[in-house]
Amino acid sequence: MLVEDQHPLNKSIMVSVLGVPNVGKSSLINYLMGMNLTVVTTKPQTTRNKFHCILTVDRTEIVLVDTPGLHTTNQEFNKRLNQQATEGIVGADVNLFLVDLKRNVLAQLEECKRHFEDDIGKSWLVFTKTDLIDNAEELPLAEVFELAKGIFPSLERYFSLSPKTGDNVHLLTGAICDEAKDGPHLYGGEVSNKNERFFATEYIREQTFELLKDEIPYETAVVIDEYKDFREKETKTKLASHISASILVNRPSQRAIVIGSKGSMIKEIGTRSRKKIEAMVGGQVHLNLHVKVSPKWFKNNFVLEELGLPRAQTSNRVWRAK
Ligand SMILES: Nc1nc2c(ncn2[C@@H]2O[C@H](COP(=O)(O)OP(=O)(O)O)[C@@H](O)[C@H]2O)c(=O)[nH]1
Ligand SMILES: [Mg+2]
Incomplete structure (x- = not known):
């Protein structure tokens, strides 16, 4: 679609989805897309390439970047996977750092931190797998968030949700839409930049x-x-x-x-x-x-x-x- 043919109120936003292996990055993207586009398995490190998944909410085009999990490694293959992940923030308007509530949250962020320069741009923290925690709403997430800012000072806000059940995912979607800027859509109704x-x-x-x-x-x-x-x-x-x-x-x-x-x-x-x-x-x-x-x-x-x-x-x- 030609840019000048697009609706004048169109908005768009690019969001990178980052985190260590197995935190629910691909699951979150599939939940948002409403389809099992990107592969999810119980084994860590299933995702190997970064790629765009595109979702349109009203007049807003959301481009989600799925990435391989970040981890420490010396092997050539894994270095290339990490590169795919860190490149995910290039051009992103918001970076989502996903952390699994069932594991040590700050340790997961420390692991991510090794791969990035200090200034990574606007970033949000997303606590995942709330469905696996009894009384998840009673967790001291605000305090954990303050500690997380010590690791990534650019963290602005946090969400807690379950990519599996979809609990609270709408709050994240709403925030992403609020963040979108006026501008043309890049993908006319396509679901991915990969074929x-x-x-x-x-x-x-x-x-x-x-x-x-x-x-x-x-x-x-x-x-x-x-x-x-x-x-x-x-x-x-x-x-x-x-x-x-x-x-x-x-x-x-x-x-x-x-x-x-x-x-x-x-x-x-x-x-x-x-x-x-x-x-x-x-x-x-x-x-x-x-x-x-x-x-x-x-x-x-x-x-x-x-x-x-x-x-x-x-x-x-x-x-x-x-
Ligand atoms: N119970 C539960 N399991 C989840 C949730 N999100 C992801 N999983 C599971 O965690 C595993 C890894 O998920 P995946 O999306 O592939 O993680 P990725 O490596 O970060 O892309 C899969 O077995 C998912 O079914 C969640 O919110 N709740
Ligand atoms: Mg994945």
């Missing part, structure tokens, strides 16, 4: 996190080999898309586990992720999955680039001219 191809890999990866144990999901990545979209084309079949994707694993023994006995595991991963992809594209999907051994893919610059994780400022590895 369906990206979400297809996310939904396959989500099932590896759901179904596989121990270190395996963390040592797994998904790349698309072929993505054909038939929806705009005249075809005789009802098929909406044909997708071939590879699940990369680190070691041959993991390949056997991902395939499962007589292919049962890969079949289950395929069936479950296909259903989610079908719901997204609104039609039948043909999904072909392969499992490939790619030793140490998480140290391989080419694979990391393919996964949308460019070099971080702190990267140990550099591209060398031949």
Whole structure:
């Protein structure tokens, strides 16, 4: 939509969603979006790329930036995840720092603090998972908030809510809308700046996190080999898309586990992720999955680039001219 064609009272705001792993960043975004767009699992560090999710409330466009959890690490792969997270504040009008009430709140903020310069701009503190606390309203949150300001002086206010049940989320939405400035919408009704191809890999990866144990999901990545979209084309079949994707694993023994006995595991991963992809594209999907051994893919610059994780400022590895 052309800027001059937009309603003169349009407003917009960009909000980054930050925090250590597993505090409910992706859950909050899904709750606000009213759909399971970004992947949520019980395991920490499921989100690997930052991306925009777009929600429109009346005339206000809210761009939410989902980010990987911030954590201390020396590994190249994790450094790139942290870079994705810290870049989430670039251009954001408000940064939300989510902290899980079931864990040490100040320790979580200290962990976040390591990754940012002092002046990070307007920031709000969001206490999450209130549903897991009896009498959450009796917690001395105002006092904790004062201590939190000692860590991030730019914190302006706080909220306490449950991304899972939605309790009090409306207070946050209201505050975000109040903060929005007059200006054109950037995305005309789109739900994300990432395409369906990206979400297809996310939904396959989500099932590896759901179904596989121990270190395996963390040592797994998904790349698309072929993505054909038939929806705009005249075809005789009802098929909406044909997708071939590879699940990369680190070691041959993991390949056997991902395939499962007589292919049962890969079949289950395929069936479950296909259903989610079908719901997204609104039609039948043909999904072909392969499992490939790619030793140490998480140290391989080419694979990391393919996964949308460019070099971080702190990267140990550099591209060398031949
Ligand atoms: N009980 C409860 N669980 C939550 C809440 N928010 C998130 N979770 C769970 O915490 C886990 C991590 O959530 P996720 O959104 O993936 O966290 P992220 O790593 O910060 O993006 C998942 O199992 C969620 O279902 C909440 O408000 N209440
Ligand atoms: Mg997440």
